[in-house]
Amino acid sequence: MPDKDHLSSDKGESHLSALISNTNAVKAVAAAVESTLGPKGLDTMLVNENNEVIVTNDGVTILDRMEVKHPAARMIVGVAKAQQEEMGDGTTTATLLAAALVDEGAKQVSRGVPVVKVIAGIQRGVRFALNKMKEKARPIWELDDEWLQRIAYTASRENEDITLAVIEAAHLVGREKLLEKHFKLSSAVVAHPRAESNVFSGILINKSRMNSQMPSFKKDARVLVLADALEPESVDEEARGTDAGFAKQERLREEFYVALEHLIHLNVGLIVTSRGVDPHAEEVLTDAGTMVVQRVTRSDLNKVAEHTGARPIKRSGLFKSLEELESVLGFCREAEDEEILEKIRISGGRGKPFATILVGASTEEVVEERERICKDTASAVQAAVRGGYVPGGGAVELSLARDVEQFRDTVQGMERFGVSAVAEALQRPMAQVVANAGFNPLEKIEQVKALQLKRQSDSLGIDCDRGTIVDMIEMGVVDPLLVKYHALKAAGEVSTAILRIHTIVKMKEEPVF
Template identity: 75%
Template structure:
């Protein structure tokens, strides 16, 4: 029981660090480093990432919040508050004598029920012109109009099919820079640090080669080179490589991008032929370029294929531009999948990271809404789920119903915290909302944080992507059950030095 209480205290400490940031009236948290460096932010995952944690249960909550951020790009504070509340209520039930294993099973049943009901409450988004997308972007971007417009423009450039593509994250297209205005660039921006030399802008149906390898001849072992046969073999390999270079020139390749380095002789020959060469590009950018241009990502051995087969591996784009001040090369008008880059401007270098984070949040929220629709925000949907879960609890037999009660209490926490942060009486306001939700049979009623009155969140434009809320509750349920199952905490012995 001591372990349970200690775990609960540790988890509540983590929640206390982020709960004051929740909602439109949320405040900032100041993080102070060991050398008195200061970071002020209201971003939950940043707070959890930077704050000092020693207790293992606290670190478990932090890891789940980070996973939520990586998966959905938002909802970390909500998932943390929900998890802490479930653990806190679960421990209280256990202290009253309810078997912890029954509490855990009840929590699981309660979370499953709430997740299913949450899906039923979601409103789908069928069109990229839906006004809700702009509203969601505006809210997630902390009401930064330039970021909102850029995210929506990128959404239209990419199209619904790309946004629904498994593994694609709109937030990965965000790039912040203090020397630019916020806008959207059609195509890809590739790091140009290893650009062989400055080449004028290329245009008009440029052929593209993407090579996941070094662009150099095959080399035999050093010992073999000392023999006549070895020397002859090496010269043959060089000759074959030079023929491959001639093939690239004959095919009028305009852009070569490699993951490795480029042989100096090859670099000179190809640049003399007017090609732009970028080497040592990371695997992710190389894959994106392959998809955008329709080129076939290949190894060095592919260079020695017959001319007709080599031609089939080439991609195509409309423009390649060296954007010097960004240290990037822009590739646009690809023959393959559409891509776009969201450039976020910042007044100073100090604000670049914060602006980039805000834009990534907005991009993640919009993409999540396109994929799963939206639900009422402001804690309204959670409070309505708590009300329905109370009715479900009456049908649960035995001690598991106490675990369901823990989820009921937890689902009321988001709205309660939003009301606290807005400076109103939490007990009075939550009861007012509960009464009105029942009276009007509505799951979208919450509190207007400016006036302190019950209002329809959807009519106010306060909505959240379903997937963000769904993943936050699911993650909170999983980690809280894992923490509640911990009976003892034992220190591992130190390993002997080897």
């Protein structure tokens, strides 16, 4: 009979082996993006098998495009993607924090601390840090707040044109729209290599007019939004073979033609549909000078409806009375087919305000990077409006590390080792920023920690040009609270999930029939 102690030892070694493997994989992923952090961060070149090149310092782009095979490493990539989807920024910070938490947690386990205690301690430490972070936030009440422009300038990698464009767009849509739960200012960014960069009040939909004979420009147009096909109701093929079925089909067709005449009578200048258009309807509407855009996506259809004040209707709604039909129409000052962009521009709607940030550049590669930067900037601005801002440059995390260390002294039992892991991990962002600037992170971190404690400050950090201790707020280096908050929250969740993995087992291949 096997020795119980031997079995226990095998299980312990199995878990430690899995933990070491996972930790190394996670650290390798973090190493791919850590050099991009901070004002002195460098770019990464991504090369595919066709020798096509992307040069970027955008964390999520690097992680999304790089080859990642280890399952734990993929979990970290998933965190970066979730951070990007939720916040649009802070992916590198989320990745570094997750890797640091896994690394520090693994160190505690290797010292003999039970993994369940480490996990519980990390969870407690992260919860405490998140609550403290909220307390440190400075609110933004107005869109004219100078901190909003500074946040945009930092997020835009100090591109002044992108900064001004995003701030202008924020003013166009207004604070109330920015606070809407499902609205994303980043979705207003549209990039094209042949476009002139500008901002306008309105939307772009990713379609062109049905044919070149239709007008390319409509002014003061009534707008119909049809979440359906612009064609007659059809009778099934079997029924059409009967006299009654054929008669019904003809009656439906006649009713549809009457509905078309009603649209022309109401002077509808723009019709946007989610599905196809009947050839006869296309011909009649072309002759009437109506611009028709077919097969528009649901999201674009909703944008058109919101901006123009139109109420989307189904095909059956076309057969209502003139008065009822008129009540569902929207209005826009201008609708234009931008042939170079292959998009329809709609502006001056009577509904909700929208803004579009058009980003141009000389080449496809450059325009893609400018689009990513602009989206990051828009996300950062919106996050700051929603939740305020905190000191940047890793200062707030270092301040939180000090708070977590004090909290650790109140924790009883072995969970305090997990709390210690959180305190150590929170020092990682500033350490990486300092290292990327060419200074000794150990020396600088200790200096800043001591001065933060002495002055009871949460905003002291390192000037990456001179290596001196400065106030990040006074330097204008700040970050949106929500970006930092979500990064730490996501990092805490994935790190504990990775630490909880006891064994890695390869699944058998499914038989192919």
